[in-house]
Amino acid sequence: MMIRCTSKYLLTIIISLMVLAIGCDCGKDQGWEATPYTIQIPTFFPPMDIPPDNPMTVEGIKLGRLLFWEKALSLDHSISCGSCHSSEASFSDPNQFSEGINGTLGDRNASALINLGWSTSFFWDGRAETLEEQARAPVVHPLEMNVQWETVVDRLQNDDFNNGLDYPQLFCDAFGTHDITENLSVKAIAQFMRTLISSDSKFDKWRRGETELSDLEYLGYQLFLREGGDPEVSPGGEFGADCFHCHGEAGLQFSDYLFHNNGLDAHFENDPGRVDVTGWVLDSGKFKTPTLRNVALSAPFMHDGRFASLEEVIEHYNTGGVPSTTIDTFMKYTTGGLELAPQQKDALIAFLNALTDTTFTENPDFQDPH
């Protein structure tokens, strides 16, 4: 009886030790499991496709947020992703060109990071096809963070910058391994960026029946949807602003995810745009259609940040743009522009302001956790 009892105790102790041992090591094949995170798809939004090899988890998003705001991802520890994608500016840069390490300036305006989980390409020229691929690039870009991923991984692995965070454990929590890699880092950042969802602007609330648009905002919305130009000189014109052709309203994303030349320049030597990715000459001068969500917060505008205000943007479209080989067929460059009256311009700006969502920019889950 005594022996049987002792055996039971021994067995219990051994099992307990095994459980403890497994608990201490979060190796994937030893029972590691992160907490699944389900994206809440806002009303009227399309489904979001999550890459099967990077499922969303609470731990992954937490790590991604830390990395997004982590200055150790730049050569001299001076900037993070968030330095050029500031939350107050809807995760864009209020400066025309962002300042990289040592004060080097970039050559394109930093895009607003909004609802990227629905986007099909990234960067102004669409050279990245996934968020993971996108997150990889700025770290090594010589005009941005300018550091090799090997260096970053080494820093995170060894905590040699003394920020008090146990990154190996955070990676272990998120991915089941203490071995930090570039791939896991960009996966975590991509998970965090997929959570940057804006769906609570006045326009969203109006669409959900929760509020009313003012007369001016509604007029602006109608102008947004209507064909541009005087029908006498622009066949098909409806005296509208013709925004919808590119800033499509489908799924409330306000982008067609495509690339257009909106008549900024006659020649494209300074920045050829999409053609550098596709090699097709008729893609010269084309850039990705940005979303209009939070556009009032994300000045300056265009790929090179040449317009400081919405008024300047509207004036550009109102004049019809500069003709070129690849200018979009919906720019009114042959017929004198949109010919919007001052009150119509005001209405358009009122509508664009109704796309502002400060619950997004002020969301505590998105701010710098360091």
Place this chain on the structure above:
Amino acid sequence: MQLYSYTNMQHNFRHIVLPIAIISIFFIVGCNGCGENTSPAVVGLNTQITWGGEKIAIGDTVIDFAGRQVRPEKLICYISNISLRQVDGNWISSESLDRLDFMPNSDFVDGVFPFEMIEETYVFDSIRFSVGVPEELNTDVVPSNYPNDHPLGVVGSADMHWPMMSTYFTMKLEGKVADIPGEEIITPFAMHPATNPLYRTLSFELPETMALYPNEIRNYQFNLDLEKTINGNAGIINLNEIGHSMGNVENTVRFVDNLSTAWTLIE
């Protein structure tokens, strides 16, 4: 008696009920295996674009009936309800839809239309399809209700959703044209037929009857002659006067009516 009865029941179960049950399951599973015969066949619609009979790619410069240079820059269309006419005269429809997106530098595009096989074989002598989105899918549309990889989803319909009318465009042909032969190609045109009255169905007799079997992939080669869309049996369209087709209903109708001769079956 009770014991006997129980033993007898056991015997019956082992030697009668169980074999019957196994054989029944086998038959049920076997019948389900007939599902192999109901596996869809796939009809592919391979469309090549030409201008006046010559192969072209989007972005090429061609000459219109008035000698003006024309550069088609975008060509997208929805194809739906591809159907096969059986030799007994009955039409069977794939009830599927695809988007033909002619990419730059490419002179052809493939559409894929799965056919659920209700019969083991279809023998047919004619094929037809519609250009555009069927009316039942084209009223008060909500693209976000579709998966992203669906041709009518938000991503799949990029550039083809018309929010003002809550509908999809049937087809888009955009580009630029010279106002006078030899001048710069600068005047934009955009043929954007939309709404249900501009939905068109095109039929083609096959040169010989064809059989379609489950799991089979059958490709048909079609030709879309863009020159005939602006200079066809329904009339001529001056692209340098079209601007945006929305204000040119007559021309838009002419454009979609011209499709019946612009689209031809090659093989």
